[in-house]
Amino acid sequence: MAAETTLIILKPDAVQRGLMGRIITRFEDKGLQVCGAKMMQIPLTLAEQHYADHKGKPFYDGLVGFMTSSPVLVLAIRGIGAISICRSMMGATFGSKADAGTIRGDFGVSNSFNLIHGSDSPEAAAKETGLFFGEGEILDWNRANEVWVYDCSGDEPE
Secondary structure, eight states, rough: OOOEEEEEEEEEHHTTTTTTHHHHHHHHHOEEEEEEEEEOOOHHHHHHHOOOOGSTTTHHHHHHHHHHOOEEEEEEEEEEEEHHHHHHHHHHSSSSSSSSSSSHHHHOSSSOOOOEEEOOSSSHHHHHHHHHHHHSSSSSOOOOTTTSOOOOSSSHHH
C-alpha cells in the first residue's frame, strides 16, 4: 500500500485556543509525516471554493464566516492509510459526541466549533491539497525513523 497525503486544517478555534502543537504532536506520535505546513488567513473566495459542496445548506454562511474569521494552520500529512487514520484521530464531527481519545473528543464540546478539518477521500485530498498548497510547498523527504514506523521487511511497507 502506497503512502497517501491528506489535507488537515486546524481551524480558527484550535489556533485561538493554542492547540496547534498538541494536535500536530498527535499526528507525529502516531507515525504520520508532516510534509507541508502553512499558517494563513483563508480568503473568502478560497473558503467558498473549499466548501462549495455545502453551498445552499443552512450552515454554509456561518461555516465560511467562521473559517475566514481568524488564522488557520493548513497541513499536508503523509503516511500509509493517512486519510482514514487522520479521520479516526479527529473523532465525530461534533465535539459533544466525539469519543475520548480523539482530537475533538479531548479538546471540544461545541457542535459549531469543531477544531479540525480532514479530507475524507483520496479524491478530496488531491483537490483540497491543490487548493491550499502551491507547487513545491508539499515536500517529499525521507525520515530517518521510517523503518521504525512501518514494517519494511517485506515487499511493501505495512
